[in-house]
Amino acid sequence: MTLAPPPAARVGDSLASVATPSLIIDLDAFDANLAAMSAFAARHGVALRPHAKAHKSSEIAKRQIEAGAVGVCCQKLSEAYPFAAAGIASIHVSNEFVGADKLEMAVELASHVRLSVCVDALPQVHALGDAAKRAGVTIDVLPEVDAGQHRCGVTSVDALLALVDGIASQSALRFAGIQAYHGGIQHVADWAARKNEANRAADVAARYVQALNARGVRCGIVTGGGTGTVEFDAASGVFTELQPGSYLFMDGDYGSIGWGGESGWRHSLFVLSTVMSATRPGMAVCDVGLKGLAVDSGLPRSVHWLDAKGEALTYISANDEHGMLQAQRESDGDFAGLVGKRILLPPGHCDPTVNLYDEYVCHRNGRVTDIWPIDARGLSR
Amino acid sequence: MTLAPPPAARVGDSLASVATPSLIIDLDAFDANLAAMSAFAARHGVALRPHAKAHKSSEIAKRQIEAGAVGVCCQKLSEAYPFAAAGIASIHVSNEFVGADKLEMAVELASHVRLSVCVDALPQVHALGDAAKRAGVTIDVLPEVDAGQHRCGVTSVDALLALVDGIASQSALRFAGIQAYHGGIQHVADWAARKNEANRAADVAARYVQALNARGVRCGIVTGGGTGTVEFDAASGVFTELQPGSYLFMDGDYGSIGWGGESGWRHSLFVLSTVMSATRPGMAVCDVGLKGLAVDSGLPRSVHWLDAKGEALTYISANDEHGMLQAQRESDGDFAGLVGKRILLPPGHCDPTVNLYDEYVCHRNGRVTDIWPIDARGLSR
Numbered sequence: 001m002t003l004a005p006p007p008a009a010r011v012g013d014s015l016a017s018v019a020t021p022s023l024i025i026d027l028d029a030f031d032a033n034l035a036a037m038s039a040f041a042a043r044h045g046v047a048l049r050p051h052a053k054a055h056k057s058s059e060i061a062k063r064q065i066e067a068g069a070v071g072v073c074c075q076k077l078s079e080a081y082p083f084a085a086a087g088i089a090s091i092h093v094s095n096e097f098v099g100a101d102k103l104e105m106a107v108e109l110a111s112h113v114r115l116s117v118c119v120d121a122l123p124q125v126h127a128l129g130d131a132a133k134r135a136g137v138t139i140d141v142l143p144e145v146d147a148g149q150h151r152c153g154v155t156s157v158d159a160l161l162a163l164v165d166g167i168a169s170q171s172a173l174r175f176a177g178i179q180a181y182h183g184g185i186q187h188v189a190d191w192a193a194r195k196n197e198a199n200r201a202a203d204v205a206a207r208y209v210q211a212l213n214a215r216g217v218r219c220g221i222v223t224g225g226g227t228g229t230v231e232f233d234a235a236s237g238v239f240t241e242l243q244p245g246s247y248l249f250m251d252g253d254y255g256s257i258g259w260g261g262e263s264g265w266r267h268s269l270f271v272l273s274t275v276m277s278a279t280r281p282g283m284a285v286c287d288v289g290l291k292g293l294a295v296d297s298g299l300p301r302s303v304h305w306l307d308a309k310g311e312a313l314t315y316i317s318a319n320d321e322h323g324m325l326q327a328q329r330e331s332d333g334d335f336a337g338l339v340g341k342r343i344l345l346p347p348g349h350c351d352p353t354v355n356l357y358d359e360y361v362c363h364r365n366g367r368v369t370d371i372w373p374i375d376a377r378g379l380s381r
Numbered sequence: 382m383t384l385a386p387p388p389a390a391r392v393g394d395s396l397a398s399v400a401t402p403s404l405i406i407d408l409d410a411f412d413a414n415l416a417a418m419s420a421f422a423a424r425h426g427v428a429l430r431p432h433a434k435a436h437k438s439s440e441i442a443k444r445q446i447e448a449g450a451v452g453v454c455c456q457k458l459s460e461a462y463p464f465a466a467a468g469i470a471s472i473h474v475s476n477e478f479v480g481a482d483k484l485e486m487a488v489e490l491a492s493h494v495r496l497s498v499c500v501d502a503l504p505q506v507h508a509l510g511d512a513a514k515r516a517g518v519t520i521d522v523l524p525e526v527d528a529g530q531h532r533c534g535v536t537s538v539d540a541l542l543a544l545v546d547g548i549a550s551q552s553a554l555r556f557a558g559i560q561a562y563h564g565g566i567q568h569v570a571d572w573a574a575r576k577n578e579a580n581r582a583a584d585v586a587a588r589y590v591q592a593l594n595a596r597g598v599r600c601g602i603v604t605g606g607g608t609g610t611v612e613f614d615a616a617s618g619v620f621t622e623l624q625p626g627s628y629l630f631m632d633g634d635y636g637s638i639g640w641g642g643e644s645g646w647r648h649s650l651f652v653l654s655t656v657m658s659a660t661r662p663g664m665a666v667c668d669v670g671l672k673g674l675a676v677d678s679g680l681p682r683s684v685h686w687l688d689a690k691g692e693a694l695t696y697i698s699a700n701d702e703h704g705m706l707q708a709q710r711e712s713d714g715d716f717a718g719l720v721g722k723r724i725l726l727p728p729g730h731c732d733p734t735v736n737l738y739d740e741y742v743c744h745r746n747g748r749v750t751d752i753w754p755i756d757a758r759g760l761s762r
Contacts, residue, residue, distance in 0.1 A: 003466040003493060005459040005762060019482035019762050053701060075702045076668075085384040095702065096658045097668070098721045101400035104387060112384060116727070120660050121720055151703055152658040152666055159660070183700060200664060207757050208686040277477045277533040279501050285533055287457075287478070290733045291761045296671050297700070318677070319564060320434060321456045321476065321761060322532055339502055340479045351701050352671045356736065360760055378739050378758075379399050380672050380702060381386060 009361045015130040016306060016342060020274040021288035023357040024344065025372075027364045028247060029268035030195035037230075037247050038067040047241040049073055049092060049223065054245030054351050056376035057360065058086030071114070073223075073243050074376075077105035082375035085111045092116040092223065094179060094243060096144065096152050098124055101381070107135035118179050120153050122166050129170025140176035141167045142221060145208045147180040157211040162215055177221025178212075180205035180306035181243065186228030187253055191260040198232035202265060206238045227254060231261045251350035253297040256314040270344040271353070272306070272361070273323065278335035282327040286343060287320040293345065294352035306342035311335065315345060387464055390742045394749040397687060399656040399721060404738040406753075408745045410649035411629060418611075418628050419448040421643060425615035428622040430473060431455055435626030435732050437757035438741065439467030452495070454604075454624050455757075458486040463756035465494045469500065473497040473604065475560060475624060477525065477533050482762070487515035493610040497521035499560050501511035501534050503547050507719070510551025521557035522548045523602060524587045527560040528582040538592040545598055558602025559593075561586035562624065565567065567609030568634055568678075572641040579613035587619045608635060612642045615683070632731035634678040651725040652734070654704065659716035667724060670699040674726065675733035687723035692716065696726060 006235040008019040015024070041048035048205050050064045052072040058297050060271045070169050071090025075078040080091045091113050097106070106128060109115050119141055132139045143163040146153035154160045160178070167175045185197040205222055212219045223241040225233035230247070233239045246254055249269035259265075271288050278284040293300065303325060312328040323345075327333065347353035355377055389400040389746065396405070420437030422429035431445045432451040442453050442464050455461040461472045472494050478487070487509060490496050499504050500522055513520045524544040527534035535541045541559070548556045568579035586603055593600045606614030606621040611628070614620045627635055630650035640646075652669050659665040681696045684706060693709040704726075708714065728734035736758055743751040 003462055003489075005462050005760060006489075008482075008762065017481070020480070021761055081384055081386050096666075098657045099387075099401070099655055100398070101387070108384075108387075120658055121717060123720070146660065150661060150664070151700070151705065153660060155660055195464075274480055276479045277501055279527065279534060279536055280531060283531070285477075288761070290675065290730075291736045291759075292675050294671065296676050319532070324532065325672070336502060339504070349671075354674045356759065376671075378737065379386060380402055380669070380737075381389065 008102055008359070009368050009371060011368055015272070015363050015366045015368065018272055018361055018368065020272050022272045022361045023354065023359070024270045024272045025362040026268045026270065027362050027369060029266035031103065033248050033265050033268060034063060034067050036264060037244060038069070040230070040234070041242060042068060046234050046239060049241050049243055051094070051243045051314050052083060052376065053079065054354065055248060056354055056374045057372050058082050058088065058375050059372035062086060062089050062246070067091060070241070077102055077379050078110065078379040078381035079376045080109050081227070081379065082238045084109055088113065088165055090114045094118055094181065094223070095121055096124065103127060103131040106139065107131050107137050109136065110137035110139045114140070116176055117324040118142055118144040118302030121145050125163060125166040125170065125173070129173045131173035133170070138172055138174060141173050142177050142179045142223060144179045145205065147204045147224065149182045149184045157208065160208055160211070161215065164212065173216070177223065177240070178205065178208055179217050179223050180208070181224040181226070183226065186226040186258055188228070189257040191258040194229060196231035199236065200234065201243045202236035202238040207224065209238065226315060227265065228257070231263060245352055251297070251352040252301040252346050252348040255346065256301060265344050269350050270346055273343050273345060275325070275338045275341050275343065278339050282331035282333060284313065284325040284335045284338050286323040286325055287321065288345065289322045290320050292356055293318060293323070293347055294349045294356065296352060297349035299348055300345035301348070304344040306344060310338060310341055332359070382497065382569055386429065389740070390749050390752060392738065392751065396653070396749065397743055398652055399749065401653050401723065402673040402740045403653045404735065404740070405651045405653045406741045406743040407649045407651065408743050408750060410647035414629050414646050414649060415448050415700040418625060418647065419450070421611070421622060423449060423613070427615050427620060430622050431622045432475070432626030433464060433757065434460065435735065436629060437735055437755045438753050439463050439469065439630070439756050440702045440753035442469050442726040443467060451622070452690070457761050458483055458490065459760040459762035460757045461490050461654035465490055469494065471495045475499055475562065477501050477505065484508060484512040484624065486511055487520065488512050488518050491518035492516065495521070495523065496713045497523055497557055499523055499525040500544060501525050503543055506544060506547040506554065510554045513553035514551070519553055519555060520555050521691060523558050523560045523604060525560040526586060528563040528585045528605065528725065530563045530565045532564070538589065541592070542596065545593065556598070558600050558604065558621070559586065559589055560604050561589070562605040562607070564607065568638055569609070569637040569741065575609060576613050579610035580617065582695055583617035583619040608646065609638070612644060627731055630731040632678070633682040633727050633729040637682060643692050647726050650731050651727055654724050654726060656706070656719045656722050656724065659720050663714060663716070665706040665716045665719050667704040667706055669726065670700065670703045671701050673737055674699060674704070674728055675730045677733060678730035680729055681726035682729070683727060685725040687725060689718060691722055
């Protein structure tokens with residue numbers, strides 16, 4: 001039986017008629033962010049390789065490439081497939097991986113795109129080199145160094161050199177540079193403190209590069225950086241390539257921290273929701289909860305009425321499919337009249353929120369102009 | 382180009398070779414839970430209508446029906462589609478909804494299944510009645526009463542009676558009973574305290590039923606209850622139908638609270654992950670984070686080695702695609718040897734974790750026997 005829910009939206013629809021919950025892109029803000037980051041990277045003479053884990057959409061990746069990006073990052077091998085299938089020619093998997101299932105994907109991807117990957121342990125270098133050789137492909141390898149996040153990455157020059165030697169010993173691998181990413185400082189609230197932290201991470205990366213140079217190893221690429229530190233990373237002179245992802249969308253957490261310098265990222269990503277119940281004074285319930293909003297970095301910090309005429313409400317808690325909205329002013333008002341009204345919610349954290357949806361509904365001035373599949377949704381292997 | 386990631390697993394595979402991260406069902410534990418709840422409901426003479434929002438899989442719903450369930454609950458109309466398509470004949474949408482997009486789904490579903498829905502406001506009754514009449518379908522309607530959760534549901538007998546009258550005035554609607562669900566007490570840690578709260582919710586429901594009876598309105602169904610309170614709900618004599626969902630899987634949060642009476646739910650749902658980096662003493666990194674584990678009810682509370690031979694580790698934090706694992710005992714040990722080893726993680730909250738995956742990999746004794754699509758994943762409209 002072909003029985004499936006109707007589409008959430010069609011091109012030409014008014015935003016007010018889009019089914020809810022839906023994930024919405026404000027294309028004017030999105031385009032401004034897209035252009036601003038491309039111009040920023042060009043101005044500073046660094047390559048831009050945006051992180052596709054933030055948007056998981058080949059339609060968006062194609063627009064990033066058209067705007068000047070040298071390729072994209074993915075965080076997982078399976079995540080890279082839709083981008084490879086869509087013709088993105090250069091993909092960096094900015095993460096370690098291990099196991100036969102992963103090697104199978106790596107060599108398949110490398111037969112379609114210029115693939116680079118991260119490593120931080122010698123057994124993975126050998127396994128990858130053997131698999132690539134058997135498959136007749138070449139893979140660029142960037143050892144990851146721990147720039148202060150204390151997650152993955154080598155923690156000593158000796159360990160880095162051992163990896164570089166290991167890569168050199170594999171005919172199907174090519175040492176392409178290093179990755180130095182510090183995710184933990186991207187959201188440091190104070191701009192100056194964030195600058196200090198970013199500079200410290202860049203110094204760590206610089207010391208590894210110097211150690212390589214001292215041994216006659218040329219480090220072509222130093223890749224890293226994120227939306228929160230991109231200005232400092234570009235100014236450091238250390239990074240040759242930047243990996244920001246969230247700049248396209250922003251989110252509640254990034255929206256809550258301090259910004260300075262050239263930054264001017266706009267919120268372009270929202271969840272459209274409908275008030276579907278309001279039986280108690282000063283309270284309303286909307287139709288999006290944990291299954292439509294990632295809450296790991298907090299609840300939506302604001303509630304925008306689509307028609308700009310409603311009460312000021314706060315999103316105070318989320319159940320699976322319910323969002324609780326509370327009047328900001330003390331109120332015993334009857335909110336029954338709000339039922340059916342639409343709200344826009346900026347997600348607390350864009351990346352895992354995007355991973356809950358199958359498509360973006362894109363609009364300009366309230367009119368749906370595009371629907372983009374989130375074709376890497378759920379691809380976490 | 383047909384370029385897509387290889388399947389995560391094939392029937393017959395060893396669990397040790399399943400690609401990670403994957404969502405795993407231990408079928409022995411699952412079957413035990415399935416049978417126990419069916420026997421429980423039969424023993425207490427209440428209908429069992431399990432909540433499909435917990436599993437989102439028509440394969441599982443079919444097994445619940447075969448084991449005696451009268452139908453399933455869904456939390457959203459779009460979520461009901463795959464179950465209707467799979468031949469589940471009776472579906473209760475245990476939630477309010479509003480808007481033209483929702484009415485379109487309701488009447489389409491009602492033309493394929495026996496559909497019941499919740500309401501808590503008169504305008505929705507009229508809109509639903511008009512839409513059903515136009516479409517030539519009949520819809521069972523169960524007003525929701527607020528049993529103490531203070532989310533949706535009417536808060537007075539007068540409001541309930543107005544809904545009942547409104548339903549009676551609509552030729553395409555049928556008053557079928559009431560819903561009284563209190564999600565907020567399902568996870569009360571103390572068994573006796575949970576019993577008190579459940580009994581209080583049942584008393585609220587009973588008063589609404591009595592008020593209906595006093596006015597000559599027969600209340601056929603009183604539906605509600607969840608895994609945490611199902612014993613008290615069944616014993617109350619108020620509920621005619623129970624809606625538990627999590628009993629099939631359990632999760633970290635349910636696993637951490639007190640249980641008594643006849644309860645003996647087993648953990649059957651796990652995320653299979655691989656240690657993919659370990660460059661610092663006493664620490665390791667696995668390949669599942671926020672995009673493969675819902676963390677709204679906490680991180681995985683335990684880490685099980687698939688081969689039962691590793692260090693005792695604690696999952697201490699999650700990034701998008703990384704999970705940080707820390708040695709439980711003070712350790713300066715080199716964990717590099719753990720890289721490549723598999724772990725099983727019981728999710729903190731099963732429902733939103735399930736909503737991140739496209740399939741269940743089901744095993745018995747470490748051998749993959751079934752792969753079930755999570756065909757309602759992402760269907761939150």
